[in-house]
Amino acid sequence: MDGVFDDEVEQTVTIDEYLKNVEAEELNADLVLGGDEGNECTYNMGYMKRQAIFSCLSCTPDGNAGVCTACSLSCHDGHEIVELWTKRNFRCDCGNSKFGEFVCKLFPKKDVENAENSYNHNFKGLYCSCDRPYPDPDVEAQEEMIQCIMCEDWFHDEHLGLESSNEIPRDEEGEPLYEDFICKTCSTVCSFLTLYPKTIQAAGGKGDATYSNAKDKDVLEDVPTACGSGKLENDICANNSSEKDNATAGKASAVGESSWKNSGSNDSNQCTKDTNLHTTCVLGVDVEVTSPVSEGKPLFLSKNWRDILCRCEKCLDMYNQKHIRYLLDREDTIVEYEKMAKQKREEKLQQQEGAELSFFNKLGHIEKVEILNGIADFKDEFRSFLVCP
């Protein structure tokens, strides 16, 4: 988007290219909004697993409330809105007790408060451990931030608590080689993750020796599922003495790594194929007793890492106690959310098929883009662009 209107570029961009650009932005907007058309307040749908949430600094400057897409458009048009991307387990607050006299135009009969909602400094328009706004007016080049899947706050590379941002698993183009990120504060809550094979964490930081091995592969392909595998037991025997041996960080040895303690290997015959409910703990240890004290290191998780999380009774108890049961829920992930959004988008586009989209039809969707980018004068620029050849 930036650059399209730069004087130099402006002359060379064709309307076709421009519309493609608008379409890409529109898709992007649809992905965030989860295919929500923004017509109805989502309050009646209760605490939604995930939805786009906005905070209105004009109405609730303390950042103690959030509103749905429709409310941000209908009730808070022209207000100072912060776009919070998506949040889990949230119910629209628009017009409840936090808004004083203000009444929601779409669904005014709300409870005074949504007790299950949680709010962080994002609702005040601040992000990261450095507590800065985004975009940051004091910074020239805005840096993309990384979202922690647990607290859902966003972080600058240099504030993740890493020695160097080279430790972030990314490919040459800077695309992430990890599926999920857990910030250093939240990592103390899930120190049990260190009991899983090291491959649950994504490899590929520029300073990582396994980088070239890992980058083209699904790094979890050899990780045993609930039932473990013969290979695992063999490897454990073979690697019995390899405590803290990181020298051979190849894939085979990583699977059998000593941190993968499987004291219950005799039980492996009783394993069921049902990975949704484990009878035997995948970890084979008493998680509460054995969970190491975490040093609070940020975690980058590999693709499909949630699938190998143990679902035995003890582990389920633990997740519940820690209020992190959502980690087992596929629908909690951004990937699933975007998949659903794409589906809704395709259905929508199919409905419109035949009735060729007119130019002004497209302008309707641009409203969404406008919110996402905070480009208030988007339409004006767009019109003047069309007027000048």
Ligand SMILES: [Zn+2]
């Ligand atoms: Zn609403």
Ligand SMILES: [Zn+2]
């Ligand atoms: Zn407002």
Ligand SMILES: [Zn+2]
């Ligand atoms: Zn409203």
Ligand SMILES: [Zn+2]
């Ligand atoms: Zn920061």
Ligand SMILES: [Zn+2]
């Ligand atoms: Zn976090």
Ligand SMILES: [Zn+2]
């Ligand atoms: Zn377990």
